[in-house]
Amino acid sequence: MNIDYKLLEKLVNCISPSGSEEIVRELIKEETKAFADEAYVDTLGNLIVHKKGKGKKVMLAAHMDEIGMMVTSIDDKGYIKICSLGWNNPISLAGGRAAFANGTEGVIHWNRSLENHGNLTFEDLFIDIGTTCKEDTERKIDIGDVCILKSDFYENEKFVIGRNFDDRIGCYLLIEMLKQNIKTELDVYYAFTVQEEVGCRGGKIAAFNIAPDVGIAVDVVSTGDYPIEKGYSKDLPVKLGSGPSVRIKDGKIISDKNLNEAIINIAKKNNIKYQVDILLNAGTDAASMQQTGSGAASTCINIPTRYIHSPNEMISKRDIDETLKLLCAFLEEYNN
Ligand SMILES: [Zn+2]
Known part of the structure; x- marks a missing residue:
């Protein structure tokens, strides 16, 4: 077909x-x-x-x-805290790129030194959209906004990745x-x-x-x-x-x-x-x-x-x- x-x-x-x-x-x-x-x-x-x-x-x-993430708070330096929508593996998220529907993107990173990513939790993660203060972030992002973990669609002759x-x-x-x-x-x-x-x-x-x-x-x-x-x-x-x-x-x-x-x-x-x-x-x-x-x-x-x-x-x-x-x-x- x-x-x-x-x-x-x-x-x-x-x-x-x-x-x-x-x-x-x-x-x-x-x-x-x-x-x-x-x-x-x-x-x-x-x-x-x-x-x-x-x-x-x-x-x-x-x-x-x-599955995705929702913004729960924004700290004084402009970093975004998130909660999970559906079951997300924090290990998949760490180091990835978050994308919001309004075009804003940011880095998902973690807030403590980790010997091993196996014990990473959602609590450890934050998003950095390249701002320096809360007001700056708030110009682009509101509490309750949602985002996803970005990746590119790919296909070859046999399979598709997305x-x-x-x-x-x-x-x-x-x-x-x-x-x-x-x-x-x-x-x-x-x-x-x-x-x-x-x-x-x-x-x-x-x-x-x-x-x-x-x-x-x-x-x-x-x-x-x-x-x-x-x-x-x-x-x-x-x-x-x-x-x-x-x-x-x-x-x-x-x-x-x-x-x-x-x-x-x-x-x-x-x-x-x-x-x-x-x-x-x-x-x-x-x-x-x-x-x-x-x-x-x-x-x-x-x-x-x-x-x-x-x-x-x-x-x-x-x-x-x-x-x-x-x-x-x-x-x-x-x-x-
Ligand atoms: Zn399903």
């Missing part, structure tokens, strides 16, 4: 951490408006794009937000599905959700309003195919380049068995390579859909991703293609 890497790059470059999804939402609105039967933004900020059908109500969810494929790749796939004009009887709601990284908040509100029969989150999953000695990725059989992964269980959901079976059968029938994953912790908007209102048969279709929640997440071009194929085939063929 034709993958629009320029659009993916544009999505990745939007500075939209949890609670500040406006920039990426505008881009998605623009990209999808020609393909929607109706579209609206709900009270929490989720963008819902509806393609009407007579069949079962299916909600596809991809979260627009990314800071927030979690979950801009999900957003991209949903946009691309809308553009494909898929023939389906299903009543499909494409939900671009907010505040997933801080506890799957937007997905709950979206699911309550939509009340779907079936819910599929399109998100990312860690892989176990890089050097790692301990941690939850260590024994994960998921590999980059081996196709989309269907979630069996994570910390928040045991996926609907019939739905997973239907997805896997569709993958087999269409010769789409797939994997399955079980995570001991973590969770996605699949849980929001499963456990809101009267509930929905739910699961998560994941794009294998190395180095999740670092400034350089890596995904495979082949997996993007195969995931898009599987999602489109699902809408065409799912009928139970």
